[in-house]
Structures are given as C-alpha cells and as structure tokens.
Amino acid sequence: MADFVLQPVLTGKQITLLPLQADDFEALYLAASDPLIWQQHPEPNRYQREVFARFFDSGITSGSAFKVVDNQSGLVIGSSRYYDINLTERELAIGYSFLARSHWGGAVNGEMKQLMLHHAFLHVDKVWLHIGADNIRSRRAVEKIGGVFSHQVEAKNAAGETEYKVHYYLTPALYQAAVSGAVM
Structure with a gap:
C-alpha cells in the first residue's frame, strides 16, 4: 500500500489529470469563475476569487489534487482530488470536483471519475463520494456509475456555515457492474 501515488498523471481519451501546482491558480480560477458551476454547491460563492483561493490552497496543501486538462485544447477545465x-x-474519498460548463453533459465527468476510480481501486476496496445534499446533478452522476447512498451528515463549511452532505460509496464490483450495464 505504500506505493499508492496520490497524484499520478492519469490520461484518458478526452482529458488528462495532472498534479495541481501552485502556478495553476489563474488557469483553474478561469475555469471556476462561472457562478452557474457552483449554483447547487454548498459554497455557492466559490466563483469569487477570494473564496476560490481558499479552495485552491486546500487542494495544494492536500498533496492529492489534480487539474483537469482538455486533451484537444490544452485548457485547464476543472479539478478533483x-x-x-x-x-x-483500504478506503478513500474522491471529491472537491468541478468542471467548466463547456464540458458538462458529455462524457468528461464520467472519464474523470473513471480515471480516478481505476487508480484508487488498485489500492483500496471502497471509495467514498461526499456531495452537497441539494446537488442533484452530482448525486445522479454518482448513481449512474454505481454509487450507493449510505447516509447524510451535517457539517460546517469553510465559512463556518452549516451544510448537509450525502455520502455515497463505490466498490470495484459495484462500479464494474454499473459501467458494464449489469444490475446489482
């Protein structure tokens, strides 16, 4: 388990996940500065520079965050960690994820999760996804890839406000069944 690399380069057909670096701030902020991205998010003002800076800094500090780069354009279009x-x-969580709206509605989010899940399942048996309770879009996306609702929690966000998150989990078998079309 000691060989688990937290920030490998993960390359797919449409995107590449690269380790997030301090000098990625402007490019990532450009992708994140659209208020509609954060509309269903527990921290809906994350499009504001100072709020986004806290998010970005926590990603750098984590040592496990990625920037998402569009393979065709070379632009930074989001992040995850x-x-x-x-x-x-033998478990971990995947989250703090967002994509620019230009990449919504297609296969990019699924590819991002697929790349991260494939890498994670080399080392863990369960992956957790924590989602804002009102973020229906993300909840449905996780359910599509086999995520199973576990429970809801109340927590304080970075601004000290109460928020509710739902916890979903995936195992290799659940994920494989969902992507292969099998019913569990």
Missing part, C-alpha cells in the same frame, strides 16, 4: 485517505481500512 483524493482525500480522507485511510489505507489501513
């Missing part, structure tokens, strides 16, 4: 990593229990 691994967190709550517990290799003893």
Whole structure:
C-alpha cells in the first residue's frame, strides 16, 4: 500500500489529470469563475476569487489534487482530488470536483471519475463520494456509475456555515457492474 501515488498523471481519451501546482491558480480560477458551476454547491460563492483561493490552497496543501486538462485544447477545465485517505481500512474519498460548463453533459465527468476510480481501486476496496445534499446533478452522476447512498451528515463549511452532505460509496464490483450495464 505504500506505493499508492496520490497524484499520478492519469490520461484518458478526452482529458488528462495532472498534479495541481501552485502556478495553476489563474488557469483553474478561469475555469471556476462561472457562478452557474457552483449554483447547487454548498459554497455557492466559490466563483469569487477570494473564496476560490481558499479552495485552491486546500487542494495544494492536500498533496492529492489534480487539474483537469482538455486533451484537444490544452485548457485547464476543472479539478478533483483524493482525500480522507485511510489505507489501513483500504478506503478513500474522491471529491472537491468541478468542471467548466463547456464540458458538462458529455462524457468528461464520467472519464474523470473513471480515471480516478481505476487508480484508487488498485489500492483500496471502497471509495467514498461526499456531495452537497441539494446537488442533484452530482448525486445522479454518482448513481449512474454505481454509487450507493449510505447516509447524510451535517457539517460546517469553510465559512463556518452549516451544510448537509450525502455520502455515497463505490466498490470495484459495484462500479464494474454499473459501467458494464449489469444490475446489482
């Protein structure tokens, strides 16, 4: 388990996930500065530069965040990260994910999750996804890839406000069944 690389380069057909670096701020902020991206998010003002800066800094500090690059244009179009990593229990979470609206509605989000899940399942048996309870778009996307609702929690966000998150989990078998079209 010690060989688990938190920020590998993950390359797909449409996107590449690269380790997030401090000098990626402007490019990532450009992708994140659209208020509609954050409309269903527990922190809906994340499009504001100072709010986004906290998000970005926490990604850098985590040592497990990625920037998402469109393979065709070379533009940074979003980010995601691994967190709550517990290799003893063989589980971790994937989240803090967003994509520019130009890449909504297609296969990019699914490819991003696929790349991260494939890498994670080399080292863990369960992946958690924590989603804002009102973020119906993300909840449906996770359910499409086999995510199973576990529970809801109440927590404080970075601004100290109460928010509700739902927790979904995936195992290799659940994920494989969903992507192959099998019914569990």
